[in-house]
Amino acid sequence: MSRRSRITVAAFLALVATGACAADPTVIERTEEIVGRSFSSATADERKTRLDQDEVQALCSMHHNQPPEAAALRILELSRSSLRYPPEGRLMGDWKEGEKLASVGTGGHIGKIQPDRPGVRRGGNCYACHVLAPKEIAAGNLGPSLAGYGKQRGTSPESVRLTYEKIFNAQAFYPCSHMPRFGSNAWLTPQEVADAVAFLLDAASPVNK
Amino acid sequence: MQPSFFDGLRPRIAAACAGALLAAVALTATGDDNHAIDEIAKYREMLKDGNPAELMEMRGEELWTTPRGPRAASLEQCDLGLGPGVLPGAYAHLPRWFEDTSKVQDAESRLVTCMTVLQGLSVEEATRNWTKPNSDIEALVTFVATKSQGAAIDAPALHPREAEFAAVGAELFFRRAGPLDFSCATCHSQDQRRIRLQDLPNFLDPKSAQSSMITWPAYRVSQSAVWTMERRLIDCIRQMRAPDADYLSDAVIALEVYLQKQAAGGVMQAPGIKR
Structure with missing residues (x-):
């Protein structure tokens, strides 16, 4: 079969x-x-x-x-059952790397009509759908605003883990969520997901300014 | 960010859809609203002389009336569903089932049928450069669609084969696949949504579906070309990270049948003008 x-x-x-x-x-x-x-x-x-x-x-x-x-x-x-974690177990990475990922909308376009240039970066393109840093006005609204996400939730181990798992696979919480299953689909690596977690939760991140 | 701010910005941006200028504004927008307004005003000024799609319409008319191909025939006897040579309103009634080809066809696939049957061109010749600005098919579709200005979209998919395509189109609309789990519904099933600052039609809402479907084909400033509905859909599919959908394929036409059904009653204004 x-x-x-x-x-x-x-x-x-x-x-x-x-x-x-x-x-x-x-x-x-x-x-x-x-x-x-x-x-x-x-x-x-x-x-x-x-x-x-x-x-x-x-x-x-x-x-x-x-x-x-x-x-x-x-x-x-x-x-x-598809959730995976970074090898070192650190679920909160570098917010600056997460910020870069949030703006990158390229990667994964195939075919002959208009494929991505070879070697182009693959990003999370979070801003396509979410407000993140309030200073960035060109943010989409397919998903909820995440401005001040860390201010509201803090960086307790539970908060970090929940945020990591939601980005890794939103459908582990919301079945048929529109959000891509970034980690489970191996679009982002566990480390990249951890960087996105830091962008959301780190007190120094522009998301929480 | 207060929603009221976006609400104020959106109509201005949607109204201008200023392609390269706007893309630059959107990408660098950091709250410098005056700059954005200036650029959009400049862009509006540029468009005062009319929609560049009018040039395509004229070229399309010439292609329609000029004898071409091995049979040295024009397309004036082409039957787009309302009878040989009947153009007014024809686009608004497509896609539809055609007895002679035993196919559900849209304006584009039907024009290709006419070019092959009446003029003796090959499908390759008829669709040459369909992804590039100034292709023959782009000009012909623009001309044909313009002849439906003022006609209400009326493609109810009543024939069993049309109904089947409408049902398949609905499933395709929701069909998720690929590394980002995208389907059409990801972006086009909620009201008042945007990717970045780009407004998105909600095809589950008849009014929103109408406002989109009545404006295709449309001149796209960012592409310097008129894009047909198929070109638009195939690019959406590409952005969903799928392989290139075949031009004139049943998947694309089934989606069109579904979308036209959703947009029933909308009064055609094509060619539109878009980002």
């Missing part, structure tokens, strides 16, 4: 278990068939990493990001 069909079966079991049905299975099947033949220039590896869905993605898609309880619990379980 292929990876995709295993995921589809698992996703459907979760769907059946809830009795909810967001999308008609035949429509999903047809959608997958159309996706399968609408990206003819994609390599096998690109299909696997860019088009095929993992179980969490499939569940959130079929429920239009509003998973019923059984699916939500499954997503929480998968997401929690």
Whole structure:
């Protein structure tokens, strides 16, 4: 059984278990068939990493990001089990590095039309969706404002760990959150996630000024 | 930052959509609001003479009426859904099912059908340079869409094959994949949202969907080109970190069917002008 069909079966079991049905299975099947033949220039590896869905993605898609309880619990379980931590165990890194990551929106663009230049930095692009340092006015609002995040939460071990885990995989707390699973998807390294934690929590960070 | 500040800034920025100028302003914006207003005023001045898309429209008209291709035929007998050669309102009723090709087609794929069937061009010739400014297909789509100005979007997807595409389009809209878990819904399923300072339409809201769909194709200042709806969608898909979607592919057309359905009743104003 292929990876995709295993995921589809698992996703459907979760769907059946809830009795909810967001999308008609035949429509999903047809959608997958159309996706399968609408990206003819994609390599096998690109299909696997860019088009095929993992179980969490499939569940959130079929429920239009509003998973019923059984699916939500499954997503929480998968997401929690994907949390990883930096080798040295320091969950709060360098806020200055975190600040850089927050502004970088490049990386990961493929294809022939407009790929990234080779070697371009891959960032977290936090400002695309969140207010962070109040002085930066060009901040998006897809996510909540995080201005003063550290002032409100402090740097206790619990606060640091919670912040780290939310950035690493927001769906370990909020199933089908719009936020990318930066750590679990290996988009950012555990160290980079720790730097983002510092940008949010460090008293010296502009986020808390 | 108080929301009222953003609220004040947003309409000015949305109104001007000032491409390179605005990009520079947005990237360096540090509260120097007067500077931003100056730059936008300058930009508005530049646009007083009209939308550069009008040049594409004229070129499109010429391509429509000039005999071309191995068959030395014009496109004046092209059937965009309302009958051979009928242009007014045709774009507003697309995509739709076409019996002769057994396909759900949008303006772009239908024009390619006409270029291949009527003029004898190959698909490669018909779509040459479709990602670049000044392509033939860009000019033709601009011309055809302009002929729908004032017509209400009316593509209800009632034919079973259209309905299937609308349903698939809805699933595609929510289909998350890739290293950032993005789908269209990530950015386009909530009201009054922005990436940085760029306003985002909410396609789940009919009014917001209308305000977007009525303005495509649009002249994009940042690209110095008219972008068709397919070009726009394929770039969104690229930004979601997916591979390039095929031009004229069913995935892109299914998304269009869904979006046009969401935008039903919107009165066409294309070509628009955008960042």
